[in-house]
Amino acid sequence: MAAKNIEEAVEAMAAELLAGQDVVELVDVEYVKEHTDWYLRVYIDKDGGIDIEDCQELSEKLEAVLDEKNTIPDSYILEVSSPGIDRVLRKxxxxxxxxxxxxxxxxxxxxxxxxxxxxxxxxxxxxxxxxxxxxxxxxxxxxxxxxxxxx
Structure with a gap:
């Protein structure tokens, strides 16, 4: 599966996990190879900024869904974080x-x-x-x- 397809699939899964609550917003999903490792980065935000608990909660839920659906064929490192104050605009x-x-x-x-x-x-x-x-x-x-x- 191409990186773009993986990003789209993970974006749909993360959006579904965040649906029903109006607090945390899904900002972006990246699936990139850096050196020899693949990284799946999920960026979230909310008014006032996110905290470590927000990241941990989504990370645990998303990891369970990804493992269950076996969406990503490669080994990867999952990172859930804020897009930062200098966020890239993509969408x-x-x-x-x-x-x-x-x-x-x-x-x-x-x-x-x-x-x-x-x-x-x-x-x-x-x-x-x-x-x-x-x-x-x-x-x-x-x-x-x-x-x-x-x-």
Whole structure:
């Protein structure tokens, strides 16, 4: 099974485990190989932030379902955590939720001579984002979009 299919299957399982409660939100699922190990990362969040108990509860439930359904053929390390304050935006709901916040955009190729852009996310139409009400960036041209952090 391809990594993308595993991510989609695990996302459906995790969403089902979180259904019925309006507190913890499933943010993202990643299945990636780093060096020789596979990692299944599940990111969750809630207003005020998640705590270790939230992560442990979902981890235990998800591990049981994954073992029962034998979804993943490889050995893997399961990690359940917060997406962090500099979270990567990947899905339509991310772009909608983070409207009005400053984001950093890394581009595959320069746009107006720049490969890195920073601006306030002011629009999203499904195929592109708008920064500062004027700069339109097609999602297909963005290598990564993440929340900006001011130190």
């Amino acid at each position: 339509p709901r991310d772009y909608e939720r983070e409207q009005g916040k400053k984001v950093d955009v890394s581009l595959y190729a320069p746009m107006d001579g720049k490969k890195e852009l920073t601006g306030v996310l002011t629009g999203f139409d499904g195929k592109a984002i708008t920064l500062d009400d004027s700069t339109v960036v097609e999602l297909s041209k963005a290598a990564q979009i993440r929340l900006h952090i001011d130190f």
